[in-house]
Amino acid sequence: APAAEQELIAGLPSDFRWGVATSAYQIEGAVDVDGRTPSIWDTFCRVRGAIDNGDTGDVACEHYTRMPADVALIKDLSMDTYRFSVSWPRVQPHGKGPASPAGLAFYDRLVDELLAQSIDPWVTLYHWDLPQELEDAGGWPVRDTAYRFADYSMLVFDALSDRVNTWTTLNEPWCSAMLGYAYGVHAPGRKEYPAAVAAVHHLLLGHGLATERMREAAPRAIDIGITLNAATAYPASDAQPDLEAARRADGMGARLYLDPLAHGRYPADVIADLAAEGVEIPVQQGDLATISAPIDVLGVNYYFSQKFTGFDENGRTVGDNGLPISRTLPLDKPRTAMDWEIVPEGLTDLLVRISRDYPGLPMVVTENGAAFDDTPDASGYVVDDGRTAYFSSHLAAVATAINQGADIRGYLAWSLLDNFEWAYGYEKRFGIVRVDYDTQTRTPKQSALYLRDLIQQLRTN
Numbered sequence: 001a002p003a004a005e006q007e008l009i010a011g012l013p014s015d016f017r018w019g020v021a022t023s024a025y026q027i028e029g030a031v032d033v034d035g036r037t038p039s040i041w042d043t044f045c046r047v048r049g050a051i052d053n054g055d056t057g058d059v060a061c062e063h064y065t066r067m068p069a070d071v072a073l074i075k076d077l078s079m080d081t082y083r084f085s086v087s088w089p090r091v092q093p094h095g096k097g098p099a100s101p102a103g104l105a106f107y108d109r110l111v112d113e114l115l116a117q118s119i120d121p122w123v124t125l126y127h128w129d130l131p132q133e134l135e136d137a138g139g140w141p142v143r144d145t146a147y148r149f150a151d152y153s154m155l156v157f158d159a160l161s162d163r164v165n166t167w168t169t170l171n172e173p174w175c176s177a178m179l180g181y182a183y184g185v186h187a188p189g190r191k192e193y194p195a196a197v198a199a200v201h202h203l204l205l206g207h208g209l210a211t212e213r214m215r216e217a218a219p220r221a222i223d224i225g226i227t228l229n230a231a232t233a234y235p236a237s238d239a240q241p242d243l244e245a246a247r248r249a250d251g252m253g254a255r256l257y258l259d260p261l262a263h264g265r266y267p268a269d270v271i272a273d274l275a276a277e278g279v280e281i282p283v284q285q286g287d288l289a290t291i292s293a294p295i296d297v298l299g300v301n302y303y304f305s306q307k308f309t310g311f312d313e314n315g316r317t318v319g320d321n322g323l324p325i326s327r328t329l330p331l332d333k334p335r336t337a338m339d340w341e342i343v344p345e346g347l348t349d350l351l352v353r354i355s356r357d358y359p360g361l362p363m364v365v366t367e368n369g370a371a372f373d374d375t376p377d378a379s380g381y382v383v384d385d386g387r388t389a390y391f392s393s394h395l396a397a398v399a400t401a402i403n404q405g406a407d408i409r410g411y412l413a414w415s416l417l418d419n420f421e422w423a424y425g426y427e428k429r430f431g432i433v434r435v436d437y438d439t440q441t442r443t444p445k446q447s448a449l450y451l452r453d454l455i456q457q458l459r460t461n
């Protein structure tokens with residue numbers, strides 16, 4: 001890595017948390033064993049054209065049966081934290097009612113295995129796999145789903161809270177609501193804009209209800225948080241329409257979540273933007289107090305940032321629909337295989353901005369990583385220079401944010417394994433460990449060894 005980056009990274013705190021992240025549907029496979037019922041992703045994978053190559057999570061990385069070896073791998077890589085998600089339909093097959101003992105038993109074994117290796121388990125309760133039965137009842141646009149989520153959360157909490165100290169309610173509610181219910185590119189594949197905004201509110205309400213109940217039931221001091229995906233929205237220029245486009249993007253992408261969570265109110269400018277589109281957030285009495293229940297840690301997932309303009313190609317600022325123009329323009333940076341631009345300074349700017357606007361909220365980077373077109377040698381080893389450089393530049397960006405006063409406690413790489421990359425199927429590889437899907441062989445890539453060596457060095461400092 002460049003010397004300037006190395007120096008910044010070497011200055012990271014000695015008690016910094018290091019880990020890797022995964023999610024249930026992306027790695028587990030075993031979708032029809034031990035009483036698990038379909039989630040919205042099992043259903044969506046069967047929609048023609050929804051997923052590249054017609055891929056599904058049916059087999060994935062077979063983590064459900066290979067879990068002990070995968071935990072050993074995390075240990076080999078010197079990670080102290082493993083962030084995984086619990087599959088709702090595995091643990092509570094009907095989305096309501098009793099837990100499935102066999103489903104819970106898997107996570108019970110996983111937690112024991114992690115603790116036996118001195119790895120901290122970080123549980124995410126919802127990483128997008130809503131039980132299909134709850135979608136059939138309306139899904140996240142329906143208020144009842146928030147209460148179902150809180151009930152489900154308590155089933156998991158009751159089973160694991162004797163050993164698990166860190167609990168994350170939701171992973172990236174923006175993705176669940178917008179990709180799932182507005183753009184239709186993620187499960188359940190609906191394109192219903194007002195419903196998507198209702199989904200945002202009910203996801204946040206579910207977070208708040210679960211947070212209140214877990215806190216109340218906690219056997220000791222535990223950490224509760226939520227993970228958001230956010231980015232820095234750069235204006236293309238200082239022209240008013242560009243500044244406005246960046247403001248709107250930041251409003252819908254970040255402040256629509258951060259403001260109710262941290263301040264107990266939806267941002268007035270976003271409410272006004274939505275009203276101009278004829279959309280209202282279905283807030284009921286007391287909801288915002290629930291949503292703003294205190295949390296201990298904010299998870300930040302970061303992949304890229306974008307530049308926004310309020311002008312169309314013809315210089316107009318208002319579209320045919322009467323709404324203001326919002327478009328992204330290239331920042332002219334190199335891109336990953338996802339076609340996402342590589343913008344490490346966007347991570348610094350994001351972390352510094354959150355720490356300034358929402359003070360007192362410790363942060364952990366709960367996902368950061370990149371897909372590249374890996375070329376394995378005969379042994380399966382991948383010299384992934386692009387991914388290694390991505391980690392180095394983004395770790396330096398985190399260190400820069402800390403040096404500017406941001407309270408960042410740790411960094412979790414996405415992802416432990418190549419896995420089911422949602423609408424892109426298995427084509428896009430985010431793993432620091434290669435998975436040969438024919439043999440299920442795991443081979444740490446160069447980037448994994450880079451992180452391992454780095455962690456070992458920093459620990460001995």
Ligand code: PNW
Binds near residue numbers: 023301367414421
């Ligand atoms: C995250 N976007 O998803 C998820 O938490 C992971 O499950 C996923 O594998 C990872 O990032 C890589 O994609 C995102 O369109 C999906 O901006 C889409 C976006 C961001 C994050």
